[in-house]
Amino acid sequence: MYLNYLLVLLKIKSLKKILKTLFLLISCNTFWGQIPSYYQSIDLNLSGDLLKNELSNLIINTHQNLIEYTSSNNIDTWDVVKSSDVFALDTSKVMLVYGYDDNDATVENDRTRSKSLSCHSSSCFGLWNREHVFPKSLASPNLTTNNPGPGTDVHNLRACDYSTNASRSNKKYNIGSGNSGATNQGDWYPGDEWKGDVARIIMFMYLRYPNQCEPISVGEGTQLYSPNGDMPDIFLEWNSDDPVSSFEVLRNNAISTAQGNRNPFIDNPYLATLIWSGPEAENKWNSNVSILSPIHFNLNIYYDYNEKMIHVESSSREEIKSVSLISLKGVKVGDFNGLSYSTSALSNGIYFVKIMSGNNLYYKKISVF
Structure with a gap:
């Protein structure tokens, strides 16, 4: 009022x-x-x-x-x-x-x-x-x-x-x-x-x-x-x-x-x-979601043009719960098969690789061409 x-x-x-x-x-x-x-x-x-x-x-x-x-x-x-x-x-x-x-x-x-x-x-x-x-x-x-x-x-x-x-x-x-x-x-x-x-x-x-x-x-x-x-x-x-x-x-x-x-x-x-990312700031909303540090998980995410595949490499694979691909509009495209995803059926453009581990999240922008 x-x-x-x-x-x-x-x-x-x-x-x-x-x-x-x-x-x-x-x-x-x-x-x-x-x-x-x-x-x-x-x-x-x-x-x-x-x-x-x-x-x-x-x-x-x-x-x-x-x-x-x-x-x-x-x-x-x-x-x-x-x-x-x-x-x-x-x-x-x-x-x-x-x-x-x-x-x-x-x-x-x-x-x-x-x-x-x-x-x-x-x-x-x-x-x-x-x-x-x-x-x-x-x-x-x-x-x-x-x-x-x-x-x-x-x-x-x-x-x-x-x-x-x-x-x-x-x-x-x-x-x-x-x-x-x-x-x-x-x-x-x-x-x-x-x-x-x-x-x-x-x-x-x-x-x-x-x-x-x-x-x-x-x-x-x-x-x-x-x-x-x-x-x-x-x-x-x-x-x-x-x-x-x-x-x-x-x-x-x-x-x-x-x-x-x-x-x-x-x-x-x-x-x-x-x-x-960066140093963890105060979370005033008491959310259970926390940032997933790519350094902590030693992640290497890359696109192989010749294979038409997106690969996720990690020395701590057991900590990764799921990996999925998200469109630029925020729509889920699909889940990774293990730690790889075939892009052969995708349109060229920008996507996000979403990695989940418990309540932790990490997004990586990647170009498909």
Whole structure:
């Protein structure tokens, strides 16, 4: 009832206080330990690209409200950020991404700041503005804010100290430790407290805008974990190392209220492990399904063009329960005969080899030609 009521009120600027009140009501339901109804259409037995595509379609189709970047007549991103990034211990303040110290004389590293100290002019020292976690200039094409769209998606906007935002600029993220700041290589480390937040935002932007916001454009280092090489290792490591905070949960709820869609990787960081492999992240839904590591099972999956056969080789064959072939649409094509599958009757294209071992799953994309 509250959500339907809010969608009507979002068009009226004078009723901003109602948005804040409803945010507090909604934030009481954090969905911890249970699968939210938002994901009822998702087959959580999937992994890899199949799961990624389903989640991508979900957050695209449920993005019902495009928020204006700045507006004097309608709800804009300033309004949403002041609610989504609120400091729980003092709701007159917002949390500042990359910040870490409110007690010293340096304002650039402040962790919180009054909502009223937002920057709306050219002289903004000591004020806060809106940081694009995925920088506008690193997207292809660039993220723009002239009209509601990818550049105004509040999932990607964080309250940030003006000077710190300028220091980060469009630097790519890279490994580091401790507090936020530029690395020796000239990249940016978001800080121990914020690295998981950043990783989960980048993952969201990739699924929401898959052709425009690729993680490899904003993260340095190798991409060894992800089978397709499309997710930098640092983001998977940060997602695992820095668990979801209550602040992120409340923020996700507030933005979902305003836009309609949610960040799945805040609701359950383990979804990233299922999609891209890597270090095992927290599974907030207490699911019995876990990722099957190809390294642990020493798997070699390949297509033999001359034989027209797909082969699975493993030094631990006794651990494999079943192997099947899945189409790009997610439809089961058939089961393997042992650890081989004849492709002579198949059309050329992309398929997935699905390996099951107890409650473990592993998907491998393979081309048949």
